[in-house]
Amino acid sequence: MELYIKHISKQFKDLTAVNDITLQITPGVWGLLGANGAGKTTLMRMIAGIMKPTSGQILYDGIPIHELKESFRDVFGYLPQEFGFYPEFTVKDYLEYIAVLKGLTPKDSKRKINELLEQMTLSHVKNKKITKLSGGMKRRVGIAQALLNEPEVLILDEPTSGLDPGERVRFRNLLSEFAHDRIVLISTHIVSDVEYIATQNAVMKEGKLLAKGTTEELVKLVEGKVWSARIPMNRLPEYEQKLQIVNIRNEDNGQIAIRYLAGRPFTEDSLPVSPHLEDLYLWLFPTDTVSKKTFSGKND
Incomplete structure (x- = not known):
């Protein structure tokens, strides 16, 4: 299993948001570090297929993701910085809706939703409207939807924003276990989120890749x-x-x-x-x- 980001660049008029990034991402937790404006979100949106690169390719197991189409989305999970939902959705309604979009059977949907509600400590608010939840709880709902289809490739953009320290520890432990045979890429500027669980880290600045390696190598x-x-x-x-x-x-x-x-x-x-x-x-x-x-x- 390999996600190969091959000489990817993204140009917006006079701004180069991502500048010739190459990464070979294998199973495990990968941290993508950088300050706001480093190009992390743009890179993740291209990996998710939401945005087309100006140049370069993104391949999964040797095949460009634009050729894989639905078969890549079936094994892909994504948490953007802001995720959308209908105002009337309860937590359970939303997760059921996303499960249908991801093609889960009713039986698998029920099992996985109950499992994630428990893991994300959301069972007690499952019938509450998402609009009424705190920022941290909304973030946990977003994490849950990204995990619904047990993806082989999980991309998380600032996943712990709004979570309290205890929630962040539980989430890191969950990800570390989940990434045993999967690719997990976490974009963050909260270094403690990846320092002890990341297999590898990549550091971006002004659209470029500055460094890559294990925590021990980078320090x-x-x-x-x-x-x-x-x-x-x-x-x-x-x-x-x-x-x-x-x-x-x-x-x-x-x-x-x-x-x-x-x-x-x-x-x-x-x-x-x-x-x-x-x-x-x-x-x-x-x-x-x-x-x-x-x-x-x-x-x-």
């Missing part, structure tokens, strides 16, 4: 660039102007511990620390707000 790109130090609290504004601070923790005696990214140590007592995938993300996608992290209870 090596920022080895020697992640540091910890203790500084006086009253000097924090000064350090924030000069450093990319990613974490801050209160210490005793008016001191604070900082974790920061830099090509070399900024203070004599700075110590190198083991990088995480989030460190790579913040190194590649620095923002003006990165140094303004809220105080947290831990720092490595």
Whole structure:
């Protein structure tokens, strides 16, 4: 089983949203990382067959997906950033409707819907209109519809948006188990969603593929660039102007511990620390707000 994205590009007038991406995706969880505007959603829409590439091909087991047509959609599941539904639909109505569109038999439909309602903790709201649900519950309904046909290829665009931390942990565990013999591609800018479950990660920036590899391989790109130090609290504004601070923790005696990214140590007592995938993300996608992290209870 292989999904081969072969030199895919997408041009919108003067904007190149996806620029010559090539990926050979095999079974397991794949993380597609990048800031907003990196081209992740455009790439996923092309994989889903919703949007045609300007150039290049997407093949499933060696056959272009536009030639496979219905046979590819039969083994495909997709959760877009925003999924549509009729306002009058209850959760159960919606899942039954999607099951019909996906060609499930009444028996399989009933079994799978009940299973997913339980897995997504939606059984207690199955007769409630989707419009009345919280953002997190709506997202869980979207995840459920993507899993209805037990797809061989599952594409999820920002799937954990709106989910609380406990729901995200349960969802990650579900995906990890589901991806044993299937392809699961998760587009996200929430690095923790894929850091520990992804078989491989691909990093996009401005439409291009910057890097690809396992989490262990990718974090090596920022080895020697992640540091910890203790500084006086009253000097924090000064350090924030000069450093990319990613974490801050209160210490005793008016001191604070900082974790920061830099090509070399900024203070004599700075110590190198083991990088995480989030460190790579913040190194590649620095923002003006990165140094303004809220105080947290831990720092490595």
